[in-house]
Amino acid sequence: MNEDSIIVISDSEEINRINEAINDAEKVSGIVDVTEPQYKVEIAEEAYLFWINENSGTIMDIKDTNTVLFTHFLISQLERLTN
Secondary structure (H helix, E strand, O other): OOOHHOOOOHHHHHHOOOHHHHHHOEEEEEOOOOOOOOEEEEEEEEEEEEEEOOOOOOEEEEOOOHHHHHHHHHHHHHHHHHO
């Protein structure tokens, strides 16, 4: 992960939106073979890895590397935060 991609989010509304994206994402279990993540998001004691492309987003809880979550909502949230 590129250290230059670190973003600190302190706005509670933005944090709630990211939590919503994580909670609403579609869970896919199995052996996961992924590239290096684009983002690492830490929320309190939880940490997630994010991969974003133009059509969808993938989330992985670092405590469960055998499961990924797919979301479309996350893309718009991260685009707003990184632009």
